[in-house]
Amino acid sequence: MNAVEIEEAVSDLARQPFDPQEFAFSFLEAFGNKPTTIKRLREGNTNKSTIVGGVLQRNNIHIVVSENGKVEEALTLLRETPETRKSKAQFILATDGQDFQAENIISGETLVCKYQDFHEYFSFFLELAGISTVKQIRESAFDIKATGRLNKLYIELLQHNPEWATAERRPDMNHFLARLIFCFFAEDTGIFQGEGLFTLTVQQMSMSDASDTHEIISEMFRAMDTKLKDREKNNIKAWANKFPYVNGELFSGSTDVPKFTKIARSYLIHVGNLDWKKINPDIFGSMIQAVADDEERGMLGMHYTSVPNILKVLNPLFLDDLREHLEQAGDNARKLLNLRRRMARIRVFDPACGSGNFLVIAYKQIREIEYEINKRRGEKNLSSEIPLTNFRGIELRDFSSEIARLALIIAEYQCDVLYRGNQLALAEFLPLDAENWITKGNALRINWLSVCPPTGTGVKLHGDDLFSSPLDQAEIDFDNEGGETFICGNPPYAGSSKQNTNQKSDLKDLFDPHNIRFKNLDYISGWFWLASKFYEQTDGAYAFVTTNSICQGEQVNILWPHILSNNQEIGFAHTAFKWSNLAQNNAGVTCVIVGVRISSSADKFLYFEDSRKNVRHINPYLIDYRDVFIPRYSNSISNLPKMLKGNQPTDGGNLILSSEEKRELEEISPDSREFIRPLFGAKELIDGSKRYCLWIEDDKLQKARMIPQIKNRIKLVKQARLKSSAKSTQNKAGLSHRFIQIQGYGRLSLVMPEVSSEKREYLTGELLGANCISTNKLFTVYDPEIYLFSVCSSKLHKTWIETVCGKLEERISYSNVLGYNTFPLPKLTEKNKKDLTECAEEILIARERHFPATIADLYDPKKMPKDLKQAHERNDEVLERIYIGRRFRNDTERLEKLFELYTQMTNHLKKV
DNA sequence: AATCCGACAATTC
DNA sequence: GAATTGTCGGATT
Numbered sequence: 045m046n047a048v049e050i051e052e053a054v055s056d057l058a059r060q061p062f063d064p065q066e067f068a069f070s071f072l073e074a075f076g077n078k079p080t081t082i083k084r085l086r087e088g089n090t091n092k093s094t095i096v097g098g099v100l101q102r103n104n105i106h107i108v109v110s111e112n113g114k115v116e117e118a119l120t121l122l123r124e125t126p127e128t129r130k131s132k133a134q135f136i137l138a139t140d141g142q143d144f145q146a147e148n149i150i151s152g153e154t155l156v157c158k159y160q161d162f163h164e165y166f167s168f169f170l171e172l173a174g175i176s177t178v179k180q181i182r183e184s185a186f187d188i189k190a191t192g193r194l195n196k197l198y199i200e201l202l203q204h205n206p207e208w209a210t211a212e213r214r215p216d217m218n219h220f221l222a223r224l225i226f227c228f229f230a231e232d233t234g235i236f237q238g239e240g241l242f243t244l245t246v247q248q249m250s251m252s253d254a255s256d257t258h259e260i261i262s263e264m265f266r267a268m269d270t271k272l273k274d275r276e277k278n279n280i281k282a283w284a285n286k287f288p289y290v291n292g293e294l295f296s297g298s299t300d301v302p303k304f305t306k307i308a309r310s311y312l313i314h315v316g317n318l319d320w321k322k323i324n325p326d327i328f329g330s331m332i333q334a335v336a337d338d339e340e341r342g343m344l345g346m347h348y349t350s351v352p353n354i355l356k357v358l359n360p361l362f363l364d365d366l367r368e369h370l371e372q373a374g375d376n377a378r379k380l381l382n383l384r385r386r387m388a389r390i391r392v393f394d395p396a397c398g399s400g401n402f403l404v405i406a407y408k409q410i411r412e413i414e415y416e417i418n419k420r421r422g423e424k425n426l427s428s429e430i431p432l433t434n435f436r437g438i439e440l441r442d443f444s445s446e447i448a449r450l451a452l453i454i455a456e457y458q459c460d461v462l463y464r465g466n467q468l469a470l471a472e473f474l475p476l477d478a479e480n481w482i483t484k485g486n487a488l489r490i491n492w493l494s495v496c497p498p499t500g501t502g503v504k505l506h507g508d509d510l511f512s513s514p515l516d517q518a519e520i521d522f523d524n525e526g527g528e529t530f531i532c533g534n535p536p537y538a539g540s541s542k543q544n545t546n547q548k549s550d551l552k553d554l555f556d557p558h559n560i561r562f563k564n565l566d567y568i569s570g571w572f573w574l575a576s577k578f579y580e581q582t583d584g585a586y587a588f589v590t591t592n593s594i595c596q597g598e599q600v601n602i603l604w605p606h607i608l609s610n611n612q613e614i615g616f617a618h619t620a621f622k623w624s625n626l627a628q629n630n631a632g633v634t635c636v637i638v639g640v641r642i643s644s645s646a647d648k649f650l651y652f653e654d655s656r657k658n659v660r661h662i663n664p665y666l667i668d669y670r671d672v673f674i675p676r677y678s679n680s681i682s683n684l685p686k687m688l689k690g691n692q693p694t695d696g697g698n699l700i701l702s703s704e705e706k707r708e709l710e711e712i713s714p715d716s717r718e719f720i721r722p723l724f725g726a727k728e729l730i731d732g733s734k735r736y737c738l739w740i741e742d743d744k745l746q747k748a749r750m751i752p753q754i755k756n757r758i759k760l761v762k763q764a765r766l767k768s769s770a771k772s773t774q775n776k777a778g779l780s781h782r783f784i785q786i787q788g789y790g791r792l793s794l795v796m797p798e799v800s801s802e803k804r805e806y807l808t809g810e811l812l813g814a815n816c817i818s819t820n821k822l823f824t825v826y827d828p829e830i831y832l833f834s835v836c837s838s839k840l841h842k843t844w845i846e847t848v849c850g851k852l853e854e855r856i857s858y859s860n861v862l863g864y865n866t867f868p869l870p871k872l873t874e875k876n877k878k879d880l881t882e883c884a885e886e887i888l889i890a891r892e893r894h895f896p897a898t899i900a901d902l903y904d905p906k907k908m909p910k911d912l913k914q915a916h917e918r919n920d921e922v923l924e925r926i927y928i929g930r931r932f933r934n935d936t937e938r939l940e941k942l943f944e945l946y947t948q949m950t951n952h953l954k955k956v
Numbered sequence: 957a958a959t960c961c962g963a964c965a966a967t968t969c
Numbered sequence: 970g971a972a973t974t975g976t977c978g979g980a981t982t
Binding site for chain 1: 973974975976977979980981982
């Protein structure tokens with residue numbers, strides 16, 4: 045269950061009459077416990093409570109229903125009962141149906157309320173449902189509630205107004221919902237005269253069968269679009285006249301409203317009765333996005349950026365600098381004024397703004413700084429000089445773009461209340477500014493200068509002007525104002541093979557004219573490209589949260605030379621962190637944050653999880669070293685023997701046999717032995733698991749097909765290949781008795797796993813004997829000299845691979861062309877080779893000594909055996925002496941030497 | 957003809 | 970259920 049579902053279940057429970065017998069079980073059920081779990085508790089099997097009528101669920105909660113008026117005592121009893129502690133209950137809860145008290149034993153927080161109100165505090169208990177309540181989700185209890193209610197309303201309305209669900213009319217539906225949210229907010233904050241005016245009017249004026257609800261609402265909308273002086277002329281009904289003139293495009297256009305059902309009407313009243321003052325524009329938009337987005341429904345804002353992550357972008361991008369200036373200004377009125385003027389001209393532009401998180405947070409942070417300035421200048425009541433129109437965005441999805449605008453409006457109002465008081469906030473709020481700087485459209489198809497022109501005087505684009513040509517240089521007055529523009533955001537990621545045709549063509553149109561090999565780039569690189577272009581024209585800097593893959597492997601050499609050649613540099617970067625937000629199913633991706641600016645001598649910072657380092661330079665691999673771009677090499681620059689990829693089956697699993705399947709097949713048909721070989725991928729290598737494959741030479745095909753089981757498997761391979769979306773695979777359907785790609789086999793081979801854990805101290809290569817087949821999960825050197833094993837097992841090699849190759853999240857991803865072929869190794873003497881061979885043998889012997897321990901066992905960083913560790917140390921020592929005559933002090937030193945050597949060696953190559 | 961990558965995916969603890 | 974850690978094969982060069 046997600047938070048919205050839990051909220052609904054808890055609210056349902058609270059509405060029902062109190063049942064002392066059932067309460068504890070119903071409560072647990074509302075928090076997502078399965079019926080079987082409840083049943084076992086009810087039967088007492090898992091109920092650890094020793095209190096009469098108590099229910100104690102291990103690791104979770106101890107609940108008791110007390111006698112009337114004895115709640116306080118009951119809670120004390122719960123707290124003091126030894127079982128509570130023994131069963132590690134996190135919560136205790138007591139109620140008599142009147143009063144309700146609970147305590148989070150771990151944090152010490154307590155909850156005391158009336159029974160009928162406890163559903164308001166459902167977020168207090170969210171950990172019961174396995175939802176880790178970071179402080180934020182507690183604070184967004186309202187947003188969760190509102191999202192759930194609005195979702196119900198939205199679905200009900202769409203169901204009964206199917207024409208509103210069509211692609212054509214969805215925007216109207218979304219606009220309608222945005223208007224509703226505005227009204228709910230306005231009626232609870234005094235923007236409308238009279239508490240709950242909107243909801244109350246619906247309730248009182250429309251018939252309870254809902255037949256005219258849409259007309260009533262429509263009339264109110266019409267009023268809000270009509271200036272007071274024009275109302276009589278336009279026959280605004282008297283009861284609607286109580287609504288102020290709002291407009292600001294929010295109420296202009298069609299006042300059409302979908303027809304309501306009785307249920308929809310009651311949903312609307314229900315939502316309206318929530319206390320919308322509590323809306324949190326930071327997060328609300330992201331949650332509410334799920335309401336209208338079919339794809340995101342159920343995911344609940346899987347891809348919205350959490351506030352801490354937004355600040356990781358905004359702080360180093362420009363907020364830290366503003367705060368520093370504030371610090372320096374002290375109480376100097378002049379300096380403070382200058383800072384305020386500067387801030388009033390700062391534009392924040394998010395070209396993938398979703399529901400506006402980055403913009404809202406940026407706005408609120410700037411307002412906070414402005415307030416401090418005004419306080420120091422003794423101008424507390426001064427109205428803000430930060431124009432909302434300086435916060436601009438582009439968003440593809442219609443609903444999100446509506447919400448982004450609304451979120452900004454709400455944020456502005458809330459800031460005014462916070463810093464200037466209710467009265468002043470109200471006095472200046474309406475009518476809304478008619479300008480809307482959230483553009484709906486495809487950011488990769490819009491000229492960013494037209495959304496965010498350097499002068500602030502440019503024209504706004506509407507959705508239908510998307511494919512505009514670049515603005516004429518003459519239209520842009522560069523000397524004007526000199527305000528800065530900061531671009532930020534979390535644009536969409538899509539790996540090269542995961543992009544749809546539209547996304548592909550977006551990139552094609554951007555990159556093809558510049559001969560950039562866009563087909564291997566992640567979709568997000570379009571944003572980096574356009575942002576870099578943007579700053580050819582204007583001052584400022586940009587930073588995005590991005591998948592780490594654009595700072596790794598081959599993408600570095602495709603994308604970054606073009607960005608950094610623009611007299612631009614990476615000003616700050618945040619190294620890899622796992623994506624996470626409050627959604628229950630977090631997207632599986634590892635992110636980095638990269639900030640790019642016009643080259644300058646200002647400080648550069650590399651941020652790590654909980655520290656930052658002032659560095660000389662940040663290169664696109666996000667390390668402190670000068671820019672190096674490593675391309676693919678088809679041969680080793682150090683003249684090492686050719687390393688090939690293993691054999692790729694693409695067989696739908698039909699050429700591969702488990703131990704079990706192998707045994708069965710051999711039992712049924714002993715002749716099949718001839719065609720079965722051990723198969724090695726990374727897993728088999730590392731975990732020591734066993735797999736086998738059918739390996740049938742072309743000239744043995746006839747014989748193999750005599751065995752019915754094999755014949756059948758070959759048929760299944762063919763079927764699987766024909767089903768593939770790749771032409772090349774379909775074409776090989778005829779050769780279904782063998783792997784789709786055959787690189788080599790049957791000799792002694794050195795193999796390196798393609799993907800392996802980053803936790804091990806060394807890469808775990810291995811020597812495989814004859815007859816073994818390696819899959820495409822292993823890279824292979826056939827008939828290697830043994831010293832090569834020493835090289836590939838060294839710390840130097842691991843450091844290089846981990847730096848220049850791609851990654852799967854944080855996993856190390858080996859590559860022959862990017863890593864092995866580019867690995868710089870000094871020319872080895874015969875003596876060197878002999879020494880290294882001895883080291884290699886020592887490692888192999890050490891592994892052997894611990895038979896049958898697997899590689900995974902042996903290289904577990906906590907359990908690595910001493911002798912194996914020593915063998916590796918020795919190996920590193922011998923190899924590193926060849927490089928610099930001593931051991932390297934650390935990985936930084938290793939990398940510097942490797943990069944230096946790489947540069948030398950490849951320069952030499954070019955000369956040849 | 958050969959390889960990089962995955963807003964991952966399957967398995968384990 | 971979250972922690973761990975590498976499959977599989979498409980798309981591209």
